[in-house]
Amino acid sequence: MKMTIKEQILLQLENPINEITARIIAQQKREYLEKIGKEMNITPWMERMIRLSLVIDLMKALQNYVLPTDKLEGFIWNEGPKGIEIKMNISRDGDIENIQHLQTEAIYAGGYNIQRLHLRYLTKTKMKRVNGELATEYQTQYKKLSKIEKLEKEIENFQNRINEYQTRIDELTPMSKEELIVELGKHHMYAWRVNTTKWEDVDKEYYEGTKEEWEADNQKLIENGMISMIDWDVKRPKRYIKDFEKKILKLQAKIESLTIS
DSSP: OOOOOOHHHHHHHHHHHHHHHHHHHHHHHHHHHHHHSSSOOOOOOHHHHHHHHHHHHHHHHHTOOOOTTTTTEEEEEEOOOOOEEEEEEEEEEEEEEEEEEEEEEEEOOSSSSSSEEEEEEEEEOOSSOOOTTTHHHHHHHHHHHHHHHHHHHHHHHHHHHHHHHHHHHHHHTOOOOOHHHHHEEEEEEEGGOOOOOOOOGGOOOOOOOOOOHHHHHHHHHHHHHHHHHIIIIIHHHHHHHOOOOOOOHHHHHHHHHHHOO
């Protein structure tokens, strides 16, 4: 099948577009590390969106002069001091006797925290302005990928919560009763159930029971506290994990439907 003019142009510019995509990703990772303090996870969808944004900017610049039915008669690009210099020869309606020329400079812009690195196009041509709509196809793809990226972010958030819950479950599950009592004494909600006061220091005017009754009360507090801690840190998270796993499956199904359509 014969390639369209925009497909031919993208084939010619595949290497520089890939290189700029890599530069943008490196910039975003560097800034994320500086601000957040950890490595940024660039998903395949994010990388495709970055690449598509470059393609859309290119096609928006060209569609003011180039029609989808035009034919590419010649194409060269060079690395310039400020970016990429592109020159192309174009024929329209089969009129090869009237070759038209278009030159555009793709200048690097942004890349300084506030604005992401991108290409700004300055086009020189005597061609009449048209409405080529070359970017429409790629804008539609970008919107679809944007939806997928949001769904993947939701999946990532659910998975992070699952991992956090599972880590706590794995910590508590193998503990002995003595170890659980120590853990209870450090718990943010139930530490108060571990009474470290010695019998000798108990205010006997306030507490009217015997030492044995006081110890039994403390033991009951501890036992109830361990039950509450296990319910809060193990049983409750297990229920959440099952719920999150179901939600992840639904989100993955949505992503699959978007990739197929």
